[in-house]
Amino acid sequence: MSDLIGSIWWMVVALGVLVTFHEFGHYWVARRCGVHVLRFSVGFGKPLWMRRNRRGTxxxxxxxxxxxxxxxxxxxxxxxxxxxLSQAFNRKPVLQRIAVVAAGPIANLILCVALLWAMFVIGKQDYAPVVGQAEGIAAASGLRPGDRLLAVDERGVATWTDAAMALTAAAMxxxxxQLRVEDVSGRVQTRSLGLSQLPAGFDEANVAGQAGLRWQFALAPAQISDxxxxxxxxxxxxxxxxxxAVDGQPVRSADQVQPLVQQLGERGERGMIEVDREGARLALEIAPQRGQDADGKQVWRLGxxxxxxxxxxxxxxxxxxxxxxxxxxFRETGRLTADSLGMMRRMLTGAASLKNISGPVTIAQVANASAKRGVDWFLYFLALLSLSLAIINLLPIPVLDGGHLxxxxxxxxxxxxxxxxxxxxGQYFGLAVLAGLMGLAFYNDILRLVT
Incomplete structure (x- = not known):
């Protein structure tokens, strides 16, 4: 219940901020062009609150x-x-009308830059793009645990978020x-990750995982609870x-322990288990005990x-x-714009799935998750949503700002x-397109909830 309330609340906050800036862009330029504004409304339907200024707006x-x-x-x-009549929008020169209509998306673009600036001043927290495990395609490509990604093709990556976005685009x-990586010894090398080997219909939300690459931060630590x-x-x-470490083999995650213990037990020898105990590094001798799992198969355990x-x-x-x-x-805004336009191009050409189109349910869930992560992540979410609003509104679809332009x-x-x-x-066509996109977005939202 708390997640539901949080999702609704943060979506309302996010949309309220973005819509207010968007409409203020239209309002501010309209006033500068001498157009009389009758109403400035955030939200649709019956007003919950209203006031009138001295100009009658x-x-x-x-x-x-x-x-x-x-x-x-x-x-x-x-x-x-x-x-x-001189204050009517339709009586204004065409260039002024263009300026009034374009002001909304431009306001969202300016807001995106401002939000990213605030995020960078506060400090965007994330995880380093360090390989935790490499199997399958990742291992065959030469990636090894401990490798740190520095660049994907010519795109520098400072975090796993950057790396994941670049890898997803390449897979699509x-x-x-071409990955530029720094290995555990500090050497910088280039690896070619064979993402073209992924099967048709691969999960676009987990490209790295399907290529056999698991990030270091995602691996559960091998810490003993009982x-x-x-x-x-x-x-x-x-x-x-x-x-x-188990018998000299380094352990980076919990799922590595049992296979190493099994190997040690099969050799029938005692081995050294290295642990970190309250900051002290200890090497303790131990011999696994034989037992059976739920299927009656022989296993070796430490207990x-x-x-x-x-x-x-x-x-x-x-x-x-x-x-x-x-x-x-500005640089991050440019990169996010290129990523967004690239995703739209891929969906139009069929390279990316239309499942990537999201509706208000997904927006609400992501808004709540971002808010839980901290102010920096929520600012990033707002910036990305503001940029998306600017791009969508500039599409040449009647009904949207881009159609009027x-x-x-x-x-x-x-x-x-x-x-x-x-x-x-054109208006009827635009309404039909918009209704189709909204229907697809709601369908994708419901499908995600069901699955």
């Missing part, structure tokens, strides 16, 4: 928080008194990216011990239970000064407005 917060609008004086919307393009009485470990190991473990603390922080964060914010650009070239019939046909 109504400011409202409405019941349905899934958008907003700026209603301007316009002869297409109703009769305009003769004395106020059926491209084998020891069985009379077992091989009783009196030797203690709860809280972190196993770092320990490893903690399920929680995700470790972040180990990579991208933080810059007030001035240093400015170019980084298309009409005005045609008018600019043609020298006269499109006919009312052509504009009406």
């Amino acid at each position: 109504e400011f409202a917060v409405a019941a349905i928080p899934l958008g907003g609008y700026v209603k301007m004086l316009d002869e297409a919307e109703g009769e305009v008194p003769t004395a106020r 393009d059926r491209h084998d990216p 020891i069985a009485k009379g077992s091989a470990a009783d009196g030797v190991l203690k709860p809280g011990d972190l196993i770092t 320990i239970t490893l903690s399920s473990g929680q995700r470790p603390a972040f180990d990579a922080v991208q933080r810059y000064g007030v001035f240093g964060a400015v170019p980084m914010a 298309l009409y005005y650009l045609i008018e600019l070239v043609k020298g006269s407005p499109l006919s009312e019939r052509a504009m009406a046909a």
Whole structure:
């Protein structure tokens, strides 16, 4: 229940901020162009709160928080008194109308840069792109535990988030990216990761995992939570011990322990278990005991239970000064824009699944998860959502800002407005496209919930 309430709350907060900035862009430029604004509304439907300023503009917060609008004086919307015709939107020069319409998406773009700047000043916490395990395609490509990714093709990666996005794009393009990695000895080498070998219909949400690559931070630590009485470990190991090696073989995660213990037991010898006990490194001699698993198969055990473990603390922080964060914010905005446009291109060409289109349910869940991670992650989420809102609104689909801009650009070239019939046909087409996209987004949301 708390997750549901949190998801709804943070989605309302996120959409409220983004919609307010978007509509304020339209409002501010409209006022500068001498257009009279009748209403500035955040949300649709019946107003929950409203006030009127001295210019006669109504400011409202409405019941349905899934958008907003700026209603301007316009002869297409109703009769305009003769004395106020000069303040009507439709009477303004085409360049001014273009400026008013484009101001909304531009405001979201500016907000994206500002949010990323704030995020970098605070410090974006993340995990280092260090390989924890390499199997299958990753191992065949030469990746080894402890390798740190420095770049995917020519794209530098400072965190696992950067690396995951770059690898996902390469997999969708059926491209084998060149990875620049630094191994445990500090040598920098290049590896070619064979992502083109992934099967058709691979899970785009887990490209690294399907290639056999597991990140270091995602591996549960081999920390002992309990020891069985009379077992091989009783009196030797203690709860809280972190196993770092078994018989000389380094241990980086809990799932490595049992196979190494099995190998040690099959040799019929005593071995050394290295542990970290409250900061002290110890090497303890122990002999596994023979037992049976649930299927009656012979196994060798120490008699320990490893903690399920929680995700470790972040180990990579991208933080810059007030001035240093400015170019980084612009650079990150450019990179996110390229990624977003690339994803749209891939969905149009069929290289990426349409399952990547998300609706309000997914947005709410991600908003809640981001807020739980901290202010830096929520700012990143807001920036990405603001950028997405700007890009979507600039699509040349009638009903959206981009559709209106298309009409005005045609008018600019043609020298006269499109006919009312052509504009009406475009509006119907735009509504049909928008309804289809919204239907697909809701379908994907429901499918994710069900599965």
